Amino acid sequence: MKRKIAAIFAADIAGYSRLVAEDEEETLRRLASYREVIDDFIAKANGRIFNTAGDAVLAEFPSAVDAVRCAIDIQESLRTRNMAYPPSRQMSFRIGITIGDVVERDGDLLGDGVNIAARLEGLAEVGGICVSRAVHEQVANKLSVQFADIGAQEVKNIPMPVHAYMVAMRREDGSYATPQLKKIAKPAAAPHWMWPLVVGVVSVVAIGVGGFLYFAKLETGQVKSTAASSPPIAVPSPSPTPAMAAKASMSAPMPTSAPTQMAAATPMPMAPAESNGKFPVDAVPFIGERQRSFLSNEYSTAGDYKAYALNIGGFYGSALNQSTEEVARNAAVDQCQKRADAAQSPRRCEIYAVGNKVVYSHGSPPMPPQPWVRHDSTTERPFAPKDFPMLRDQAKTRLENIYAVAAKSRTVALGPGGQYFMALGATSVDDAARRSLESCGAIAGSPCMIVAVDDVFVVPIPTLLRAVGFFHVATHPSIIADARDDVVRKLGDGMGWNAVAVGTAGRPGLGIKAVDEQSAVNGALADCGKHDRDCHVIAIGPFTVAPTN
Structure with a gap:
């Protein structure tokens, strides 16, 4: 046996037993597929898997930086694979990482480092990563990763609390999710002599509060509420308004x-459907055809009270046959937001329809x-x-x-x-x-x-120059105004390789329907040189371009 210091990585599937019980064959097949992804990322990060048991993976890395970077790559890759499945069938891992002194025996690693990594994995959120303070100190200034300090945590079979940090996972728009803080280690118990005092104080407070509530009830018992019950107003998302x-x-x-x-753009609301009319299924944005089929076959035909919620990331929630409109609204938004949060979507869910009436305010x-x-x-x-x-x-x-x-x-x-x-x-x-x-x-x-x-680029991708924006002929300032309509007409359907060049006078030259990028560029420069000087290329395909340096 030999001892060494290593970064220990522990991963486990959340709710694995339930997944197996519901569909053993499909779960095992997907586990094998997901393990291929995990094993590949670990190998690429110079890690070594030293133990597996069922759905668990234990690996060692030469550095904490490699371990954390690998864990982030794994979680982002698996999160995307899970998007093809309903929330109840998604296979999400928790990952824990620590640095510790371990003992190597026959290729396996033993010791507190392994045990602590496994406990940190249990503290991690579903689809998240939890690391020890030692790991945080190693990677905080080396990776562009944000952390949430969750303090000292009491974990099973480890005598001292473990100070832990959650990794804030990156969202689609580059922002970070805020991890939910776990319960902090309990403070030391109060001395025994304090309990009589505490009980006495609580009793006095309870008597005072009880008396207050009793007299308050006498004063208000005959008062009836006259406020009409109204559904909550959908709070606009902090996302930009489409x-x-x-x-x-x-x-x-x-x-x-x-x-x-x-x-932020000024919202222009859709024309809502009548509450007793047909639900406009084809107008619902962001969702896929499977969900559109649900809206046609189940939501549209269901009676009140019902509601439908969505966000611009394509997540949705529905509530049918509820007791009140308010209950339906809240249930639909809650279901949608849980799905969005599970996938770490940065977009908030909003009510799209109540009954068959569209109430979504952002328009198409x-x-x-x-x-x-x-x-x-x-x-x-x-x-x-x-x-x-x-x-x-x-x-x-x-x-x-x-x-x-x-x-x-x-x-x-x-x-x-x-x-x-x-x-x-x-x-x-x-x-x-x-x-x-x-x-x-x-x-x-x-x-x-x-x-x-x-697996294909379906628009021309410039390689000779750098794409810096979309090319809009009608308003491009480099082209003189009286030539823009002619450029639009000549570009036509935009098929093949097309390039546009201009000179100091703003006279455009075109290379149209060329067989390759270089031919289009050469044609544009030659055409521009016929009636202008100091010509340079400003567009290739649908992109405005600039020099690569």
Whole structure:
């Protein structure tokens, strides 16, 4: 036997026994699939699995930084895989990490370090990560990760409380979820001599409170409430308010020089359906076809009281056959928010409909004109996260860990300010495209475009220059006003490789329907040089471009 210091990683499935009891074969099959993901991440992070038992995984890492980074990658990847399943069938892990002195015997590790990691795993939230203070001290200034200090925790079979921290998991928009604080270790018991005093004080207070309540009841017992019962008002989400759809051509979207924060748009409410009329199923945004089928077959035909809630991330909740309208509202929002919280969605749920009447105040999300996806063998190429335009490295990593491994059909929609949204595991490409465009449009406040479908880029992706925004011919300041309509007409349907160049006088030159990017660029520069000087390329495909440096 030999001793060593190691970062110990412990993972376990939350509610594993229930999952097995409900469907053993399917649970074991998915466990094997999820274990492949976990094992691969651990190996890539220089970790070593030293023990497994059922649904548990124990691994060691040479550093706490490697262990925490690996745990975050695992949780983000598995969270996305879970989105294809209903909440009751999602397979979520808890992970605990500590640094400790362990004993190695025949490849296995033993000691307090292993035991503490297992206890920290039990403290973690479902889909979350809990680490010891030693780990926090090692990684706090080395990883862009936020922590919530939950203080000293009493854990089973460990004599001293363990000071622990929750890792705040990153959401889709780059913000962080706030972990729920666990119960802090109990303070030392009060001396025995204090109990008579405490009992006496409590008794006196109880007598005083009882007398007050008795006389208060006498004064108010005959008063009847005259306030009419009214349903609670849906509180607007702190997310940006989506605007109504703006008429915009996908061949000429609004330009932007860098990712920017969206200004709140003025909401324009939908025309609500009559409370006793047919529920407008086809108008409900953000949801997939399976949920739309539920609305058609079950929600629409159910009697009052009922309510439906959703958020722009595509999470939903419903309540049917409730005792009152208020109960239905609260139950629908609560169900939706639990689903959103379980997936760490940053968006709040709101009431969409009460009965068959739409009460959602934000209107329809801005959408581009159809077709949303146009296939062109000249410009399509295999999807590669590192080449995705206008996104930061952090977002590209998410695409690699989440989108690239997710079930089909899947799409990524991109907004003019660098906003993006992934729709995964949809029933069809059209369903995935609609959902990603609706959610992206609601976040961005303007129409987005589909950049990737399954494993293919479906728009021209510049490689010679850097994409910095959407190219909107009609308002681009580099092109003189009297030439813009002609550029729009010549670009036409936007098929093939297209490039636009301008010179000092703002006279545009075009390279249209070229067979490759370089040919389009050369054609645009040559055309511009015929009637202007010092020409440079300002657009390739649907993107405004700038030098790579």
